[in-house]
Amino acid sequence: MKIIFVGGGTAGHINPALAIACYLRERKPNIDILYIGAKNSMEEVLVPKENFDIKTINISGFYRKLDFNFIKKNLITLKNIIIASKESQKIIEDFKPDICIGTGGYVCGPFLREAYKKKIKFILHEQNSYPGITTKLLSKKADIVMLSTHMAKNYLNKNVKSIVVGNPVRSNIGKIDSLTAKKELNFNNDKPVILSFGGSLGSSAINNVMAEFILNNNKTKNYNLIHGYGKYGKWLESFVIKKELNKSNLILKEYINNISLYLSAADLVICRAGAITLSELKICKKPSILIPSPNVAENHQYYNALEMNNSKISEMILEKDLAYEVLMKKVEYLLKNINKIRKNFEKLKISTSEEVNYKIYNIISDLLKH
Known part of the structure; x- marks a missing residue:
């Protein structure tokens, strides 16, 4: 099984991907996992620490503040999207993933659009109660959108296939006295x-x-x-x-x-x-x-x-x-x-890290069977 994880910018997008990836590696030691992040990003530091391979694409987020930098910075972003799309195509062709999993951040956009064009199944995970722009834009194309809360469903199109799983966290959380x-x-x-x-x-x-x-x-x-x-x-x-x-x-x-x-x-x-x-x-x-x-x-x-x-x-x-x-x-x-x-x-009904990761594992396994 070959899986690509994509997500980054902050630890809030990186750590969920790493939590899922580590759990999958425990369950399936022979699994082949590749992480996709942005160049000069936090994921370049955090991902290798968990012993996963990482490849980066040249992408930046849109500048939202209406000032004199607005046009200049967003023109650079549009140029980077074209470059990142070509880089994504090459990575997908070389690695040949069975499935891709996106956990948010602007790096997901160009990569998962290319995966969709090549008819590769992909899953999104949304960590927040109010879905981010990446999730909203890609949700209609995703095979499944995994949500952390029931509230998040209210902000997605009713035709989006979604399921509430909670947030994946590292398995050692809460284990130390x-x-x-x-x-x-x-x-x-x-x-x-x-x-x-x-x-x-x-x-x-x-x-x-x-x-x-x-x-x-x-x-x-x-x-x-x-x-x-x-x-x-x-x-x-x-x-x-x-x-x-x-x-x-x-x-x-x-x-x-x-x-x-x-x-x-x-x-x-x-x-x-x-x-x-x-x-x-x-x-x-x-x-x-x-x-x-x-x-x-x-x-x-x-x-x-x-x-x-x-x-x-x-x-x-x-x-x-x-x-x-x-x-x-x-x-x-x-x-x-x-x-x-x-x-x-x-x-409160609080799911353990094991329960959340097991739900996600089953969703991935079921999707790959069909």
Whole structure:
């Protein structure tokens, strides 16, 4: 069996593909998997770490902001689509996949259109409650669209063949005991552990408020803090050195690779509202403060966060309202009511990573039989 996975731009599109691919490899060790990503992208870093081959195509997303760069950048994108389509044709002809699976991001567009032209079956997976542009554009051509929530069905054409499966996450999520994780991270006190990060690319807004949190916590020592600052937040390392802060209860990382360990250690999580992150929070049953990114298509992170907030397992702060004092009120409220929030998790029907991946495995297997 030969399968091509395509998706990228952010970890939210890459990690679901890797979760499915790893599960398929466990079930079918002889499976031949190829990953398609964009040149100079995050997938070029993350995919090889899971020992999958990757090929890249020359593609960029459309520029949506109406300013003087609009025409210039979108003309470049149109040129790249033509180049990427030819590159996709060549990859498909050489690899000869039995099926393709797209998990979102602009890289899916040209590649899956070429797969469709060559009558190769393809599946889409949509992680968000509000489907992205890629899913909407390709859904009518897809053999099946796998959805994470029932809400997402409302935004697709009624003729689209869709099925709700949930979000695939890495199989090790939620498997590490909290005390074991805390000891491994050398948090040997009884202070709450707070994990914060701003998505795979980082967030200036979250980095700024966490700098203030880190500074104040250095005086009070009330919490153990873990913060992932992302690609553009390296200044935080210099900030800690300049302020001569004690790092005994602080861990700073550019990108948190072993998220399973850090999630297991956390008593509370502060983060964006990407769909895969929220699925991981549900599996681990972690209370959270969600700060949806205002810079994503269709404002989908807001809808993701709203669903969590309505389930009373998280609190939401809009980025425009984010300030240290506002954040601390939410932190104190959630930690004070942590037992009540854990009971709210128990009321939800949360699929395990094994259950979601098994559903997806069966869908792929059934499609290949017909």
